[in-house]
Amino acid sequence: MAKPFLKWAGGKTALLPQLLDAAPERIGTYYEPFLGGGALFFALQAEGRFARAVLSDSNRELINAYTQVRDNVDGLVRALQVHQRKYRAADDRAEYYYTIRGKRLTCDLGGAANLIFLNKTCYNGLYRVNSKGRFNVPHGRYKNPTICDEDNLRAVSEALKGVELSVADFAAAPAPAAEGDFVYFDPPYVPVSETSYFTSYTAKDFGMADQERLAAAAARLVQRGSSVVLSNSGHPNVAAIYQGECFDLTHVQARRNINSNSTERGVVREYLITSD
Ligand SMILES: C[S@@+](CC[C@H](N)C(=O)[O-])C[C@H]1O[C@@H](n2cnc3c(N)ncnc32)[C@H](O)[C@@H]1O
Numbered sequence: 001m002a003k004p005f006l007k008w009a010g011g012k013t014a015l016l017p018q019l020l021d022a023a024p025e026r027i028g029t030y031y032e033p034f035l036g037g038g039a040l041f042f043a044l045q046a047e048g049r050f051a052r053a054v055l056s057d058s059n060r061e062l063i064n065a066y067t068q069v070r071d072n073v074d075g076l077v078r079a080l081q082v083h084q085r086k087y088r089a090a091d092d093r094a095e096y097y098y099t100i101r102g103k104r105l106t107c108d109l110g111g112a113a114n115l116i117f118l119n120k121t122c123y124n125g126l127y128r129v130n131s132k133g134r135f136n137v138p139h140g141r142y143k144n145p146t147i148c149d150e151d152n153l154r155a156v157s158e159a160l161k162g163v164e165l166s167v168a169d170f171a172a173a174p175a176p177a178a179e180g181d182f183v184y185f186d187p188p189y190v191p192v193s194e195t196s197y198f199t200s201y202t203a204k205d206f207g208m209a210d211q212e213r214l215a216a217a218a219a220r221l222v223q224r225g226s227s228v229v230l231s232n233s234g235h236p237n238v239a240a241i242y243q244g245e246c247f248d249l250t251h252v253q254a255r256r257n258i259n260s261n262s263t264e265r266g267v268v269r270e271y272l273i274t275s276d
Contacts, residue, residue: 001046002159005069005152006062006116007125008037012186012231015270016043018252019184022229022274028180029054033170034187035062045159050182054164056173061105061115062127063167068112070160073153079113080148087121087147097121097139105135120147171217179225187214189233189270208237215241222246222275234269248276 004011012019019040030050032041035057044050057063068076083100090096101118105111115135119125122137130136166173174183188206211232218228223246232238234251242249252272 002042002155003152004037004039004042005149005156006037006065006119006127009126009128010186010189011037012039013037015231015252015254015272016040018272019229019231020044020047022272023049023184024182024227025049026180027182027227028052029177029182031056031174031177031181031183032186033057033168033173033183034185035066036186038066040184040186042156042159052162052164054166054173056166056168056170058167058169059127060107060167061111063165064107065112065115066160066165068109069153069156070163070165072109073157075109076113076116077148077150077153079109080116080153081150083113083117084147087117088144093121094139101135101137117147120145170214174217174221174226177221177224177226182227182229183218183221185214185218185228185230187211187230187232189231190235190237192233192235192268211237212241218273218275219244219246226275228275230271230273232271232273234271238271238273242271242273246275247273249273 004013016039020043023040023044027044027050029052030041030044031054032038033056035041035055038055041053041055045053055066087093087096097118100114103114105115118135118137119127121140121142123140125140126137127135128137170185170187177183190208190211218230221228239249250272251269253267254270
């Protein structure tokens, strides 16, 4: 069974039971416009709940990694096996890591292998870029990380066959959704405090104007008959944006492990927002 092949900040594995409950039993087209690690896509796919899937994210290096897994899994497995061999044999693993990190992440097979390698060996397994869009996470402390999980990569490649992947803004990709379709939005969260969420998945930050644009896009989809579910933090601004006729808000408990401030790791209250 295919499972996420990248560890991603905001990964939804812990909230899957609630998300699966909130999703329709039968879905025409499934849209996931903030793809990240794609936890809900893999869970719905395993249950055979959609006929078609459209996955997108504004991070082009991330979408390139999915595209290479889908279209070029043999080459990718070979490239990752080379990384794994060299990294494990290196006298100075940090030096090997920083050499790879110093390269620009290209949108091709090598770039995808480098992104997966960095994700498996970086600190806390997260993706973060600086204002120039360069990956800037320090080396991690894993003893013997699995850099090439061949079985899962092959399962993911199969799961992605026929799936549409694109680099797109969240509002654009699901715009054609209609009755019978389902859209899950998992945006960068409204921060509950200055340090609580790291929001730099891409060089451009996701601010309140984007949050409001998202709520408007979600409401349009509901008016056209699509089912919509959104996740966000427990911040009062979230409640304010989604109050109205279109949505129900419920609190869910989530365990958050990826957080730059260790005192804020642990169980947090988040909102699950569903179209009724
Ligand atoms: C919270 S993560 C998604 C986590 C994912 N659901 C999982 O289970 O791993 C948010 C994602 O939104 C993407 N993103 C940020 N701004 C965006 C935008 N304007 N349009 C589309 N995607 C965006 C980021 O690149 C990041 O991958």
